[in-house]
Amino acid sequence: MSKSPWLLHYDASSCNGCDIEVLAATTPVYDVERFGIFNTGNPKHADILVVTGGVNAQSSSVLKQIYSQMPDPKVVVAAGICACDGGIFKDCYNISGGTDTVIPVDVYVPGCAVRPEALIDGISKAIAILDEKRIQSREHAACEVHYDNPGNKGE
């Protein structure tokens, strides 16, 4: 699992600064495909959700839906300070805050805009969490104890 993380990038309300950096990570200079990371546009194929920008009234329902469409195990990376806690737009009337106000976030990558190096570092942390979650869910299934795991389910 750790060798083939497929990414989904969602722009919640980013100023585009972070989006460009996310795309920069896939260019020949940084080339995230070296690590098997593949940028897919489909939530149903994705393992890692990368969110840029703070959450506003319009994007919160979309974000929830995308997250619920992703099959388990999955992790969320908040890229850029806006996605982490709202950043400079925090006090805007339409911004409800960072990604974690809507869905559970596993890795926070700060920066304005986020540096591609930092992002790759964050994603490699996310991959480790992804592996942990897979083992957890297997053990979970094995002992057949059905309790709500907020880390996994995100409710």
Add this chain to the structure above:
Amino acid sequence: MSTVSVITVICYLIFAPVVGLFVSGYDRVITARMQGRQGPPFLQPLYDLVKLFRKEATIVNRVQTAMVVAFLIFQVFTGCIFFAGSDILLVFFALTLADIFLILAACSTNSPYSNLGSQRELLSIMAYEPMTLLTAIGFYMVSKSFNVSDVISMDKPAILQIPGIFIGYVFILIIKCRKSPFDLSTSHHAHQEMVKGLTQDISGNVLGIMELAELYASVLNMAVVGLFFVYKNPWSYLVALLVCSVVYFIILLIDNIFPRVKWNVMLWSTWAVTFVFGGANVLLLDMLRTAVKL
């Protein structure tokens, strides 16, 4: 069925995914190098496949999974017919049937992307099917039989008489391998205008099954390319292998050079190539034969 064909079929069943993964790994590394990137490790397609089988699938309806499994079964079955040395016409028909199952899987869901993908896949079939028929006819004309076993035991390779059909077949291989400019229904590259198209609603281990079927398909497609070069001489298998890798490299080059076209461009260009190369080849061969007989 002779013992040799049983052994070949068993080898196909076991080794086709391995060869498919090898081709796919070569594909991704070469593509990355063409784009000036380092690219993923060579075993990346294997890692992807293993991951998919470990992932949970979002089942949108019961029909879809059954259809994807049927796609795999028919794909494997088609390969078995081919490697058993049987009827090549049957191979091409069964291959279309397999693809129809995939289309049914895609249009059984509510996703508009998936539905659009299935329609485009139907258009692709419409584009390449005339050429596949001509390929079968071409093999019949040179060997007086539709059987693969008869084609490979000829005195001369088929390519000497049907080079036009070979060009036409390589052209439709771009569509069959889902490579740009004809990757309309679903693309290997990230982000297209309808996200993942055909595979939009296929996820997790069900997607794994589909990828496995595609591996079998890629081996079969390349084996047909090899069939143009294989004849009685055992060394011809080596030549066929060499030609297959060159053809695949050319397809990759085209994939990286050309942007995706609209469906109508795909349709007329494929039919034009079919008519000019395939049709002319069959016609000329026939005329020459009648002239020689007279």
